[in-house]
Amino acid sequence: MTDLDTDFTSGDAGASLTIPVQCSALRKNGFVVLKGRSCKIVETSTSRTGKHGHVKVSYICPSTHNIDVPNIKRLDCQLVGITDGYLSLLKDNGDLREDLKLPDGDLGKEIESKFESGGEFLVSVLSAMGEECPIAVKPMSS
Template identity: 25%
Template sequence: MSVDYAELGDLKEGSYVVIDGEPCRVVEISRAKTGKHGSAKVHLVAISIFTGARKTLVGPADQRVEVPIIDKRIGQVVAVLADKVQVMDTETFETFEVDMPTDEGVRSKIAPGVEVEYWSAMGRRFIVRVR
């Protein structure tokens, strides 16, 4: 498992966190100071990088949370199948299949021979953009 750990209070908008086993990008964060003996609470809203689902996390600022380690790499499209894309990493020459991107702007540019940027996080890969 490729994760690291951070405190909930240290996260900022744009950083990444694991919620319900899904790597997510933080889009909104709010902090609430509580009473004399309570700890500060953090309310965090994040979007899953794989499914686009909206997730929330609420907890004390000193709570330890998992942060995914995201490997950003370049690959070349070898073949386009029905709902999959076969990609070859340009450094390791490893060939693998990933799901066709849901973003129509990226999806329309995918063709054999095109270079793409793909991210690998928590054992899953997906295409982010066409180079």
């Protein structure tokens, strides 16, 4: 018998972080992986060769080719506190997480002002490719 050096004590479900999708199936407000990061599609267009406009990030792909699309998960958590720039979020199962930073810009200001006014609301957290980010706030549903 041989001695196996295989460790089965930990692992994951084997789910892929991305799936290949044909470029012609991509739509506005969807997501793609560009330069190893998950990116939201803000506009798509079909153009003739040599006719490309001015954009922040442009990716040109033949419609018959495949591109990676990230597996996206959205989780709504109740905000219970803000400490040193980090959100304290209560998940549906009762677990408390305190590892997400308060986002910069308008969303962060909106979260702070709603929390300071004493309102109860949910923070939507998007997870993709091992990264998580608060993306929106919405009122608590009764």
